[in-house]
Amino acid sequence: MVLARLILGLLCLSPMTGYELKKHFDSSINHFWNADKAQIYRTLAQLVDKGYATVRTVAQSNYPDRQEHHITEAGREVLTGWLSSGAAQSPERDPFMGQVFFAAELEREDIEQLLIQRREATQFILDDYLSQREGIDMRAAADRRSFLMAATLDHAIRQQAAELEWLDAVLEYLP
Amino acid sequence: MVLARLILGLLCLSPMTGYELKKHFDSSINHFWNADKAQIYRTLAQLVDKGYATVRTVAQSNYPDRQEHHITEAGREVLTGWLSSGAAQSPERDPFMGQVFFAAELEREDIEQLLIQRREATQFILDDYLSQREGIDMRAAADRRSFLMAATLDHAIRQQAAELEWLDAVLEYLP
């Protein structure tokens, strides 16, 4: 599945513990994926099982041992295999659009409420993404890896911006 | 879950069989949700179980009996409850963005391949949505229900259009 590939991708950047993987999902990856920590640890175990990663226990003085996961050659192959296997289709699943689709069951004010609330949430997310982008060194984006990573954030920003415009249009023309 | 609410929404528009629900998911709803038919039938059974819908078996001369599902008053309450419970947050899960994020593992041409392929797929989906919108009577969009339904399609169109623009930008500036 996708999560396993994403984890392989991160392990490809540098060896990591499940804990660190979770942090990456919550910070750098959050604009296009999220994952429960239980799910991460289990997937990690599967990867080791299949020989796509190996564990190295690293003792620390104060903190618990780190279960550092390293990607293997086989893991790298699976990753590049996925990357070159063609563009994955995106699921197209948006509960909020479902609410809008059936919102006619509500009073006009409640519909507006729904849209305004969404507008606020979207603005909040957009602001978060924008501040994330500020933290990116644009000179570093000259190298391909950083460029592509920044590009996915740009994508999320554009999507949120488009959403805001759409929300405003709907609010304006709602009969 | 969301699927149960969406099914209630559709049943609210008119009584339906699981088969017809599946067709709606594949046609009118496909721009923001999709569902496996097994999942639809099982969820339908759950709804009946909980008293949110009732079944009426309608015999047909040539075809198999229709298991017509009707929404109940309790079902209507659950639906409006969901609608007025506030804007649902969307999952933010895009496998393709994952591929882009880690695409630096590939050769430049392979990355371009990935993006071009996605561009084609996106264009295809956009064209589909655009032709769907052509089929909508814009005079009918004066009533609120049709307006909101059309609006979700508009949303999908904007998202796909934004995606195309983004893809073009990435292809142009890819180092």
Next chain:
DNA sequence: TAAAAGTGGGTGCAAAATCAACTAACTGTG
């Protein structure tokens, strides 16, 4: 100094979703 938050790693369970097949009749096309 007690409580909260961070580091690190789990388990168990239930719901949700997907895949793949299978039944069974009818309709339209070459």
Next chain:
DNA sequence: CACAGTTAGTTGATTTTGCACCCACTTTTA
């Protein structure tokens, strides 16, 4: 006539996800 497609629904197995909890220790903060 054979074959593909449509209508209608069902079953079993498996995967994926989400939620809630648990451990143990350390650092920070109120």
